[in-house]
Amino acid sequence: MYRLTTRRLQKAKDVLEKYRTLLRAKLAFDAGQLEHELRQCWDLGYQELKDIMADMLRHERYRHVAIYYMEHSNCTGVVSEFQSPLAKVYGIRGYFDPDRQKKQQEFWAAFQKGLNQSDL
Numbered sequence: 485m486y487r488l489t490t491r492r493l494q495k496a497k498d499v500l501e502k503y504r505t506l507l508r509a510k511l512a513f514d515a516g517q518l519e520h521e522l523r524q525c526w527d528l529g530y531q532e533l534k535d536i537m538a539d540m541l542r543h544e545r546y547r548h549v550a551i552y553y554m555e556h557s558n559c560t561g562v563v564s565e566f567q568s569p570l571a572k573v574y575g576i577r578g579y580f581d582p583d584r585q586k587k588q589q590e591f592w593a594a595f596q597k598g599l600n601q602s603d604l
Contacts, residue, residue: 574588
């Protein structure tokens with residue numbers, strides 16, 4: 485399993501900061517472009533990137549970037565590797581829990597509320 489090491493984090497700091505800023509400003513970013521930039525930066529494939537993005541949940545500064553990427557990296561739906569981590573983030577037992585959409589909306593509403601409060 486690939487990890488988000490200190491070395492990888494330092495190497496991709498500018499990329500991650502750019503997408504963190506976009507997420508905080510617009511509540512969205514192009515997940516495909518983030519993927520492209522990180523794969524180039526770290527010289528790795530899509531499968532390896534999935535491991536690193538899941539590991540990024542442990543890093544508070546880029547946690548929401550990882551979550552947004554997990555939700556939007558595949559146009560046909562959330563890939564299986566991200567379903568369990570996202571379920572934990574939302575506070576549900578499994579990704580296909582009937583309350584998932586509600587819990588997901590509550591999660592992002594809390595994120596947005598935190599942004600608004602930090603602007604005061």
